[in-house]
Amino acid sequence: MSDARILDRGYRRYDGARLGARGAIGSLTRQSALRALGLRRTFWAKVFPLLSAIIAYLPATVFVGIAALFPDELLDPDAVIPGYGEYYSFITAAIVVFVALVGPEVLCPDRRDGMLGLYLASPLTRDTYLLAKALAVVPVLAIVTVGPPLLLLVGRTFADAGPESFGDFLTVLVRILVSGLAISAAYTAISLAAASLTDRRAVASAGVILLLLVTSVATTVLVELGGSERLLLLNLFLLPFELVQRVYGELGSEPQLATVELVAANAAWTLGAGFLVRERYRRLQVTR
Amino acid sequence: MTEVVTASGLVKRWGATPALAGAELHVGRGITGLLGANGAGKTTLIGMLLGLHRPDAGTLRVLGLDPTTAGSEVRERVGYAPEHDALPGDMRAHDLVRHLAEVHGLPHREAVSRASDALWHVGLGEERFRPVGTMSTGQRQRVKLASAFVHDPALLLLDEPTNGLDPVQRDEMLALVRRIGTEFGIDVVVSSHLLEEVERVCDAVVILADGVVAAAGTLDALRSGEDVVVVEVVGDPAPLVAALRAGGSPLEVDGSRVTVPLPDDPAGIAGAYDLLRDAAVSTATSLRRLQRRTASLEEVFLAAGAGPQHGDDLARDDEVVSRS
Numbered sequence: 388m389s390d391a392r393i394l395d396r397g398y399r400r401y402d403g404a405r406l407g408a409r410g411a412i413g414s415l416t417r418q419s420a421l422r423a424l425g426l427r428r429t430f431w432a433k434v435f436p437l438l439s440a441i442i443a444y445l446p447a448t449v450f451v452g453i454a455a456l457f458p459d460e461l462l463d464p465d466a467v468i469p470g471y472g473e474y475y476s477f478i479t480a481a482i483v484v485f486v487a488l489v490g491p492e493v494l495c496p497d498r499r500d501g502m503l504g505l506y507l508a509s510p511l512t513r514d515t516y517l518l519a520k521a522l523a524v525v526p527v528l529a530i531v532t533v534g535p536p537l538l539l540l541v542g543r544t545f546a547d548a549g550p551e552s553f554g555d556f557l558t559v560l561v562r563i564l565v566s567g568l569a570i571s572a573a574y575t576a577i578s579l580a581a582a583s584l585t586d587r588r589a590v591a592s593a594g595v596i597l598l599l600l601v602t603s604v605a606t607t608v609l610v611e612l613g614g615s616e617r618l619l620l621l622n623l624f625l626l627p628f629e630l631v632q633r634v635y636g637e638l639g640s641e642p643q644l645a646t647v648e649l650v651a652a653n654a655a656w657t658l659g660a661g662f663l664v665r666e667r668y669r670r671l672q673v674t675r
Numbered sequence: 676m677t678e679v680v681t682a683s684g685l686v687k688r689w690g691a692t693p694a695l696a697g698a699e700l701h702v703g704r705g706i707t708g709l710l711g712a713n714g715a716g717k718t719t720l721i722g723m724l725l726g727l728h729r730p731d732a733g734t735l736r737v738l739g740l741d742p743t744t745a746g747s748e749v750r751e752r753v754g755y756a757p758e759h760d761a762l763p764g765d766m767r768a769h770d771l772v773r774h775l776a777e778v779h780g781l782p783h784r785e786a787v788s789r790a791s792d793a794l795w796h797v798g799l800g801e802e803r804f805r806p807v808g809t810m811s812t813g814q815r816q817r818v819k820l821a822s823a824f825v826h827d828p829a830l831l832l833l834d835e836p837t838n839g840l841d842p843v844q845r846d847e848m849l850a851l852v853r854r855i856g857t858e859f860g861i862d863v864v865v866s867s868h869l870l871e872e873v874e875r876v877c878d879a880v881v882i883l884a885d886g887v888v889a890a891a892g893t894l895d896a897l898r899s900g901e902d903v904v905v906v907e908v909v910g911d912p913a914p915l916v917a918a919l920r921a922g923g924s925p926l927e928v929d930g931s932r933v934t935v936p937l938p939d940d941p942a943g944i945a946g947a948y949d950l951l952r953d954a955a956v957s958t959a960t961s962l963r964r965l966q967r968r969t970a971s972l973e974e975v976f977l978a979a980g981a982g983p984q985h986g987d988d989l990a991r992d993d994e995v996v997s998r999s
Contacts, residue, residue: 401826405780509779511747511778
């Protein structure tokens with residue numbers, strides 16, 4: 388074994404390329420996504436994301452197993468296995484828990500720790516910072532909004548119980564991606580909006596769940612008391628999933644709502660929540 | 676480029692409160708102390724140097740760029756360590772420093788190796804894979820410093836870098852800052868309210884008071900306002916005073932203490948010492964003490980008018996140590 392020791396590493400100047408705001412957005416997006424999933428963190432930080440993912444994927448795994456194990460003569464897969472749009476009703480709870488966790492996890496600690504000041508002292512601006520955060524949350528949410536129906540599609544296809552032609556397969560694939568990303572986009576904006584209002588993750592998470600529940604219960608009660616059915620466009624628990632039904636060409640649980648109204652309401656909630664986050668950060672004082 | 680930062684007529688108000696009220700600023704190469712009482716406008720100025728605040732009036736250039744229009748470009752080439760504890764406790768030091776290098780535009784591979792180097796330079800080579808939350812205050816300050824220079828900035832802005840450190844940690848931190856400004860060749864602006872700290876590490880000082888620059892320049896130039904030799908004699912100073920006056924030296928006498936002003940030029944200073952020596956020999960005067968005295972930074976600070984009303988906010992090191 389050598390006795391050699393490094394006494395002075397010297398200081399290296401850096402003359403290479405700098406990636407500017409693009410590199411900063413990429414790094415912050417990656418870092419935030421890893422953080423939201425609890426990766427490179429303690430065991431406890433991984434528990435909730437892992438549990439949510441298990442709950443989201445478990446039904447798909449069971450349905451794929453049924454399609455693979457039971458021949459068509461014994462069991463009609465279409466009668467037993469839900470459609471891709473209907474599948475979300477099995478995993479709504481997992482999605483809501485995931486949404487409530489991810490947004491606050493991605494935004495709150497930076498303000499609480501003071502990391503926001505360090506980020507804004509880099510090539511990032513407030514807008515590019517928020518863009519990086521949104522780019523991190525959408526794909527993380529897609530793990531539970533796109534992944535499970537995608538697993539169902541691939542599993543059923545391999546079990547010979549999937550779409551009948553390659554064209555049909557592509558159509559379902561596009562619908563899965565559009566549906567999953569629509570849910571992710573809407574809930575990304577809502578969870579980030581809640582997270583922008585408080586530095587405490589737990590408060591923001593509770594706020595997201597409360598917002599979804601309160602809008603759901605309040606609008607349902609009001610409609611049952613004779614209020615306009617358009618009040619359901621304020622139901623955040625319902626809106627994204629109702630839109631998904633329309634993507635699959637079905638009317639869903641609220642057929643009286645026009646598809647264009649659902650699209651507009653989802654877009655309004657997404658943009659409105661996004662605007663709230665942007666305004667909140669525009670006014671935030673980092674150094675003074 | 677000889678000037679790292681230039682500002683002219685810089686004005687910034689927070690509501691009705693003026694933070695900067697027409698500051699004129701020229702920061703050259705090396706290590707510059709930004710000195711001022713709490714509320715003097717130091718942190719506002721740092722925010723403006725980073726392009727985080729838009730001036731209400733005046734012009735500002737950092738590394739030749741206008742931070743209000745080229746903020747991202749400026750921030751890519753500037754490192755910043757804020758005063759407050761700004762580190763996530765559950766991240767490993769190396770991951771954090773590497774991530775901040777990437778955020779400042781370094782490619783991943785370069786960021787990984789430079790993060791290790793930076794942590795070695797601040798004395799945390801062996802500790803680099805520990806979560807920041809398990810580190811001491813001194814170690815966290817070092818991680819913050821490593822994060823600030825890991826991307827090889829042209830200019831480093833340090834806001835109260837010794838905040839919360841014990842005397843030993845503070846000495847080590849000041850030595851590190853000095854090393855960064857000299858060996859590493861990175862220009863540094865250190866914002867501080869600790870006079871002795873600035874005096875120890877800085878080549879130049881900018882003194883802010885009430886939103887304007889009350890005094891600025893190299894430490895030597897600022898302190899040359901009072902450059903004297905103080906001579907304390909044993910017995911009667913009259914013969915020595917007479918001999919000095921005969922030699923044409925202006926002086927002040929206070930009991931047994933004679934104060935002789937020194938001229939600006941080195942030859943004049945040598946001549947004044949020669950005159951003192953010859954006068955002491957010719958009058959057979961015994962000297963108890965002969966000491967050259969320049970103005971302390973505290974005296975410069977007070978003379979600049981930045982003092983009395985803010986005096987409570989400024990502290991010399993010994994006071995801070997005794998408080999902590």
